[in-house]
Amino acid sequence: MxxxxxxxxxxxxxxxxxxxxxxxxxxxxxxxxxxxxxxxxxxxxxxxxxxxxxxxxxxxxxxxxxxxxxxxxxxxxxxxxxxxxxxxxxxxxxxxxxxxxxxxxxxxxxxxxxxxxxxxxxxxxxxPVPNMEKIGIEHKALDALVAAARDGFRQDQREGMASVMFTDIVNSSAIAEMLGDRIWTDAVQKHLDLARDTIEAQNGKLVKSLGDGTMSSFSSARAALTAAAELQRRNAEEPDEPPLQIRIGIHTGDVIQTDDDFFGTVVNKAARVAAAAAPGEICVSDATQLLVGGPSELTFSAPRSVTLKGLPGDHRIFGLKW
Incomplete structure (x- = not known):
């Protein structure tokens, strides 16, 4: 075991x-x-x-x-x-x-x-080296989602182990400009409905949606990975144009309940793992991968070492093959 x-x-x-x-x-x-x-x-x-x-x-x-x-x-x-x-x-x-x-x-x-x-x-x-110095940009979307989740903190949240999942539509600003506000708003709402259905089908909870991203939590790491894979599959099968690509990141750890933080460092690391994912990729932390290790229908790519904004040192992440 x-x-x-x-x-x-x-x-x-x-x-x-x-x-x-x-x-x-x-x-x-x-x-x-x-x-x-x-x-x-x-x-x-x-x-x-x-x-x-x-x-x-x-x-x-x-x-x-x-x-x-x-x-x-x-x-x-x-x-x-x-x-x-x-x-x-x-x-x-x-x-x-x-x-x-x-x-x-x-x-x-x-x-x-x-x-x-x-x-x-x-x-x-x-x-730490700022992203602006290293790659010429600063990632803002996931930071905003983390802040929104904190603003929406509720005292009835339970403590315990949780797998936190972030999703983010790739190149959303360029697509929105191309489609126009009305069509883009309809496309995002359709995607968010798809995400909610997929998350709740695995007994997850959609904690927050902001713009074109979502944050959700699961009591089971396996359920989080199953939901992520299903969301990528269903999103890829959507017939609408232009096709939307999403990146997904998952991290697992103890929920820490305080007055001003929703999930403690767990939510921050999950957001950073999502930011490290490529378009159409699901990235998971080593802690999440370890919890579903051993014989399983879930398969992963070889681990890679990355730096995560605001978190010390190098971190191992795995790509979930979906």
């Missing part, structure tokens, strides 16, 4: 001890927290900071000793575990005494139980 993915307060404490040891330049603690495996890996933010095995384990304390003094402001830290494997991501602002610059840093960790003790087997440090 597949072991469940669950949040890990224990690993949050481990990662905080690691961050404190780096800040304090505690070489003994740093060496003790690293795996003894030769598959140990580290990827830093600068060119050339890519080390492995004993070289990393022996040399990292000296590397840390060279870091100028800095102030540390942690913004977020999450950790999860599944059996003997765990992972965490952290976002923090560091202000270095050498130049007084405040820089956002993102850290990801992979940990493994070795003789009953959690050890770090992979660490990745990065600095």
């Amino acid at each position: 597949t072991q469940p993915v669950r949040p890990s307060p224990e690993l949050i404490a481990v990662v905080r001890r690691w961050n404190e040891a780096v800040h304090a330049k505690d070489s003994a603690a740093l060496s003790n927290m690293l795996s003894t495996s030769e598959y140990l890996r580290y990827q830093g933010s600068a060119e050339g900071e890519s080390w492995s095995g004993s070289l990393f384990r022996k040399g990292f304390p000296d590397h840390v000793a060279e870091i100028p003094e800095y102030d540390w402001d942690e913004h977020s830290l999450e950790a999860f575990e599944c059996g003997a494997v765990g992972w965490a991501h952290c976002v923090a602002t560091l202000r270095f005494a050498s130049n007084e610059k405040a820089m956002v840093h993102r850290f990801t960790f992979v940990l493994h139980l070795e003789d009953g003790v959690w050890k770090i087997v992979h660490c990745h440090v990065s600095n």
Whole structure:
């Protein structure tokens, strides 16, 4: 039976001890927290900071000793575990005494139980680069949908595991301009009705629709993937012109109920996974894929590593073949 993915307060404490040891330049603690495996890996933010095995384990304390003094402001830290494997991501602002610059840093960790003790087997440090600088655009549609979902937060939402799905019509602005407002409005409404029917047929809940996108939630990861595949199939079979292509993203995690956030980081990551999907593609996070792993009628493409806006490090996503 597949072991469940669950949040890990224990690993949050481990990662905080690691961050404190780096800040304090505690070489003994740093060496003790690293795996003894030769598959140990580290990827830093600068060119050339890519080390492995004993070289990393022996040399990292000296590397840390060279870091100028800095102030540390942690913004977020999450950790999860599944059996003997765990992972965490952290976002923090560091202000270095050498130049007084405040820089956002993102850290990801992979940990493994070795003789009953959690050890770090992979660490990745990065600095975010704005989309405008990297690809010349900023993605806005999914951000607006996330904001709308938060505005529509209801206190009767249940806590627990949820799979959150985002859909988005590709090149909607260009198509709307070509069709005109009236025809485009009718086309979008027809698509949203199709999405609602497909989502509810799998016992999902359409949380919010905004413009040409939707956000929905499912209590079952398998149901979310089934709905996504069916929506892509039904959308592809629509006879209307021009054909609409959609991208879909799904992420699974614990629902966190607060006064100002609908699904916590789960909704944000689901939106980012959707933004990473190509036209006509369904992308799912590694957590979602893991929950439906093993023998299944669901098949996936090979995983690929991507960066997700606002989330630290690299993330593995899978394409669901529909």
